[in-house]
Amino acid sequence: MAGGEPILVLEKITSGYGKFQILFDIDLVVPKGQVTVVVGPNGAGKTTLLNTIFGLATIHKGSVKYKGQDITGVPPYARAKMGMAYTLQLFNIFSTLTVRENLLLATYDLPEEEARKRMEEVFQLFPVLKERQSQRAGTLSGGEREMLAISISMLRKPELMLLDEPTAGLAPKLAKEVFEAIRQLGDQGYTIVLAEQNAKGALEIGDNAVLIAGGRVVARGRAQELLERKDLAKMYLGLEV
Amino acid sequence: MVEAQSLFQALYYASVISLLSVGITLSYMTTRVFNFAHVRFAMVASYVAATALLACIKAAGITGDYEFREFIGGTLARTPMPFWTYAVVMIVAFIVGGLVAIAQFYLVLKPLQKRGATGLTLMISTLGFDFILVALLFLYMTMPFTRGLAGDVRSLIGRVDFASLKLDFLDVVIRTGTFTVRGVVVLGLVFTVVSIIGLYLLLTKTKLGVMMRSSIENPNLALVLGINVDRVFAITWFIAGAIAGLAGYMFLFGAVYLKPLTPTTPSDEIIVSVFAGAIVGGINSVPGSIGGGFLIGLVEKLFVPGILSPLVGVGIIKYDKVFSMLAVALTLLFLPQGLASLPQTKTFQRFVAKIRRRGGE
Numbered sequence: 001m002a003g004g005e006p007i008l009v010l011e012k013i014t015s016g017y018g019k020f021q022i023l024f025d026i027d028l029v030v031p032k033g034q035v036t037v038v039v040g041p042n043g044a045g046k047t048t049l050l051n052t053i054f055g056l057a058t059i060h061k062g063s064v065k066y067k068g069q070d071i072t073g074v075p076p077y078a079r080a081k082m083g084m085a086y087t088l089q090l091f092n093i094f095s096t097l098t099v100r101e102n103l104l105l106a107t108y109d110l111p112e113e114e115a116r117k118r119m120e121e122v123f124q125l126f127p128v129l130k131e132r133q134s135q136r137a138g139t140l141s142g143g144e145r146e147m148l149a150i151s152i153s154m155l156r157k158p159e160l161m162l163l164d165e166p167t168a169g170l171a172p173k174l175a176k177e178v179f180e181a182i183r184q185l186g187d188q189g190y191t192i193v194l195a196e197q198n199a200k201g202a203l204e205i206g207d208n209a210v211l212i213a214g215g216r217v218v219a220r221g222r223a224q225e226l227l228e229r230k231d232l233a234k235m236y237l238g239l240e241v
Numbered sequence: 242m243v244e245a246q247s248l249f250q251a252l253y254y255a256s257v258i259s260l261l262s263v264g265i266t267l268s269y270m271t272t273r274v275f276n277f278a279h280v281r282f283a284m285v286a287s288y289v290a291a292t293a294l295l296a297c298i299k300a301a302g303i304t305g306d307y308e309f310r311e312f313i314g315g316t317l318a319r320t321p322m323p324f325w326t327y328a329v330v331m332i333v334a335f336i337v338g339g340l341v342a343i344a345q346f347y348l349v350l351k352p353l354q355k356r357g358a359t360g361l362t363l364m365i366s367t368l369g370f371d372f373i374l375v376a377l378l379f380l381y382m383t384m385p386f387t388r389g390l391a392g393d394v395r396s397l398i399g400r401v402d403f404a405s406l407k408l409d410f411l412d413v414v415i416r417t418g419t420f421t422v423r424g425v426v427v428l429g430l431v432f433t434v435v436s437i438i439g440l441y442l443l444l445t446k447t448k449l450g451v452m453m454r455s456s457i458e459n460p461n462l463a464l465v466l467g468i469n470v471d472r473v474f475a476i477t478w479f480i481a482g483a484i485a486g487l488a489g490y491m492f493l494f495g496a497v498y499l500k501p502l503t504p505t506t507p508s509d510e511i512i513v514s515v516f517a518g519a520i521v522g523g524i525n526s527v528p529g530s531i532g533g534g535f536l537i538g539l540v541e542k543l544f545v546p547g548i549l550s551p552l553v554g555v556g557i558i559k560y561d562k563v564f565s566m567l568a569v570a571l572t573l574l575f576l577p578q579g580l581a582s583l584p585q586t587k588t589f590q591r592f593v594a595k596i597r598r599r600g601g602e
Binding site: 055056075076077078079080082085086088091092093095096097101104105106109152156 | 465
């Protein structure tokens with residue numbers, strides 16, 4: 001896979017949940033400072049791949065290396081402390097907590113001064129969250145919830161961001177804006193692994209890409225190259241050729 | 242008219258049920274398991290605290306009465322032991338209750354969860370842990386150390402038997418004019434109020450509390466944010482067990498209201514009421530379960546004997562638990578989330594709006 005120095009390496013991973021295996025013999029290299037897109041049909045195992053990277057799935061075989069260190073058995077909370085962040089597709093905010101409490105949780109292990117500084121940065125980016133600080137997150141609108149979910153990840157200033165279908169359920173115009181924002185983050189030097197159902201939109205903004213189907217890697221390469229491969233587009237991605 | 246002593250008994254009982262119900266709720270919220278061993282935490286705490294109490298008596302060679310007139314103003318509080326002994330024993334009960342809960346969490350529930358045990362398996366495992374605790378308590382009271390200690394203390398103050406502990410004669414007696422109340426009744430109310438305020442402040446005003454609430458609502462998201470969810474849950478279990486330990490401390494001096502302490506009593510009699518309190522109050526609500534427990538306690542020991550029995554005969558008192566079960570059935574039918582969810586119901590909101598309109602007229 002093209003790109004710079006690898007920050008994350010998956011070797012021969014077979015994983016799933018409990019006894020159930022969903023991914024088989026997955027190899028993946030995520031270069032630092034680039035956007036790596038994971039695409040594939042529904043049920044291919046995209047979310048399981050992200051869960052595997054973050055330690056939320058059961059690894060049956062293989063290893064996960066992060067910044068050269070084997071983290072296969074490291075629990076998820078420890079991975080978060082190592083600089084990884086994960087925005088879940090669903091239930092990505094604490095709806096019974098206030099907006100402020102949600103943001104505080106993302107910075108709970110930082111010195112108070114640093115936490116306050118980062119929170120102010122978020123409020124500058126999303127002023128509406130500042131207005132709604134004392135409101136329960138469950139009462140926010142759909143768009144505001146997404147802002148809060150992204151803010152939670154951003155507050156941790158991660159070295160590796162995992163995004164699981166951030167455009168799911170969004171109107172096409174809004175989805176386009178989200179893809180542009182992800183590209184901007186990539187240009188700023190963030191390392192991102194983006195799992196997306198919307199293959200076209202994701203491949204257009206990605207640097208590298210992996211296509212998975214039935215729990216196995218079917219193709220990999222530069223995102224643009226995959227987008228241009230007509231056989232894959234029609235068979236796996238549901239794109240018009 | 243309810244007599245003062247009956248009222249005190251009801252308040253004592255309601256406090257015990259309330260303190261235990263909140264623990265059932267805390268453990269259910271974190272692991273989604275009804276913990277049948279929870280009430281036994283209080284028994285273990287009682288027995289260990291009793292040992293500590295007797296050790297204190299032996300160490301201090303206590304024989305006479307102590308007065309706390311200066312300590313609590315004009316009210317006279319007479320006790321057979323110095324104040325520090327009560328404080329030490331209470332702390333012992335609190336810590337022991339918490340430690341037993343943590344032991345169950347780490348030695349039974351976590352290993353089973355790691356092996357993919359279902360909710361039913363976990364629930365049955367709590368019953369197994371309960372049996373183990375009963376067996377350990379039977380062993381404990383026959384150990385040479387505890388028997389020896391009880392014998393030594395009997396020579397000092399008499400009336401101590403570990404097989405059936407009845408230490409209510411060691412309770413503080415508070416007297417104001419002609420009015421007399423047992424210390425354990427006051428203590429029960431203090432424990433309940435302190436638990437409500439303490440848990441409220443912990444859950445809403447501290448970082449740990451926010452972490453507890455977030456881990457309960459969405460453990461995966463909490464993990465993703467770097468929160469050690471297992472540790473947060475273990476702390477929650479410790480708190481649940483420690484509060485049960487306070488109820489166990491109350492058992493020590495409550496034989497006059499409940500039964501003398503044995504490895505199976507009074508826990509086997511009250512477990513039904515404790516679960517009823519947690520469900521009626523709201524199994525997902527901490528303040529709800531405290532209120533629910535208190536309500537169930539008052540229904541069983543105040544409403545049934547004080548109000549219902551004069552109307553239908555004293556025979557009804559034997560069936561006081563039927564009313565707790567009835568309350569559970571009605572709650573599950575009409576308000577499955579318990580009384581704590583009442584403010585969210587449309588009927589309640591309409592009722593409040595109506596009152597407000599009338600107030601405005």
